[in-house]
Amino acid sequence: MNITKVIKARYSCREYKQNLLQAHHRMLLSQWLTTLTNGPFGTPIRLMLLASTPDDQQALEGLAAYGSVKNPQGFIVGAIENTPTSLEEYGYVVEHAVLKATELGLGTCWIGGIFTRSRFAQKIKLRENEVLPAIVSVGYETDYARDNFIRRAARGYARVPFEHLFFDGTFETPLSPDKAGIYAQPLEMVRLAPSASNKQPWRVVHHSQFWHFYLQRTKGYGKGSLLFTMLRLPDLQRVDLGIALCHFELTARELHIHGAWKHVDPQIATPENTEYIVSWQEF
Numbered sequence: 001m002n003i004t005k006v007i008k009a010r011y012s013c014r015e016y017k018q019n020l021l022q023a024h025h026r027m028l029l030s031q032w033l034t035t036l037t038n039g040p041f042g043t044p045i046r047l048m049l050l051a052s053t054p055d056d057q058q059a060l061e062g063l064a065a066y067g068s069v070k071n072p073q074g075f076i077v078g079a080i081e082n083t084p085t086s087l088e089e090y091g092y093v094v095e096h097a098v099l100k101a102t103e104l105g106l107g108t109c110w111i112g113g114i115f116t117r118s119r120f121a122q123k124i125k126l127r128e129n130e131v132l133p134a135i136v137s138v139g140y141e142t143d144y145a146r147d148n149f150i151r152r153a154a155r156g157y158a159r160v161p162f163e164h165l166f167f168d169g170t171f172e173t174p175l176s177p178d179k180a181g182i183y184a185q186p187l188e189m190v191r192l193a194p195s196a197s198n199k200q201p202w203r204v205v206h207h208s209q210f211w212h213f214y215l216q217r218t219k220g221y222g223k224g225s226l227l228f229t230m231l232r233l234p235d236l237q238r239v240d241l242g243i244a245l246c247h248f249e250l251t252a253r254e255l256h257i258h259g260a261w262k263h264v265d266p267q268i269a270t271p272e273n274t275e276y277i278v279s280w281q282e283f
């Protein structure tokens with residue numbers, strides 16, 4: 001896949017055609033999911049595609065994402081071992097699956113809010129040591145969903161400006177695309193990533209061969225907020241961070257930039273509500 005093209009083509013498609021997923025799409029996507037068995041830090045993950053078929057039109061019975069999407073024809077669902085990094089790793093791996101679905105021409109939408117969690121957990125036979133933080137709906141996009149996206153893309157994707165997300169050495173010094181050099185593109189692909197309620201909590205600080213990734217929590221949203229506590233939602237902003245790592249790494253690799261993820265907190269001063277996650281070290 002040409003990764004930047006695929007990332008720019010992806011959007012949250014919330015209305016699908018009534019058509020079932022075609023057999024070849026089901027097969028290609030399912031096959032791809034079986035290849036994604038570990039997170040970027042080595043945590044085991046299992047993914048599956050749940051979809052209605054001509055022989056089993058009831059396959060999605062009881063599986064619902066209330067208020068989020070209309071006519072989903074399938075869901076990507078995953079189970080990851082519960083480790084300190086499982087939420088970021090889930091975001092990373094499932095986003096890789098989302099990009100594959102996008103490449104196949106399918107519409108997708110991440111759903112971390114309200115869905116029939118226990119029914120999805122039954123389907124994937126969730127084990128005691130595993131978590132299921134979010135799901136992704138899949139189907140053929142309607143013209144209405146596509147037109148909405150094109151209009152939005154023309155307005156600039158509704159994202160925080162580059163210089164507010166990426167920094168040079170310290171959080172005090174914004175980084176311009178020019179100064180980011182060859183990394184401007186991987187960072188731009190981070191900027192275009194999906195995030196829960198479009199909060200875009202990722203921040204990146206560049207220092208020599210390191211790109212340090214941080215989670216800047218949105219006040220009153222996410223972990224500890226009334227909404228998340230009442231609905232018992234997982235810490236979705238950590239899933240967002242994993243999605244950003246996926247976009248960054250896939251784009252860097254396409255540009256033949258070599259590097260790896262390392263936990264090397266530079267201990268620099270951080271703004272309020274901001275925590276270190278991981279760093280990309282260029283070789």
Ligand SMILES: Cc1cc2nc3c(=O)[nH]c(=O)nc-3n(C[C@H](O)[C@H](O)[C@H](O)COP(=O)(O)O)c2cc1C
Pocket residue numbers: 010011012013014067068069109110111112113114134192193194195196197198236239240243
């Ligand atoms: C972890 C995560 C959870 C999300 N949960 C929901 C959800 O429950 N319902 C929904 O309609 N959209 C959900 N979204 C989609 C975001 O609202 C969407 O990605 C964001 O608004 C940016 O829009 P875009 O994906 O079209 O670029 C979620 C996205 C992420 C990454």
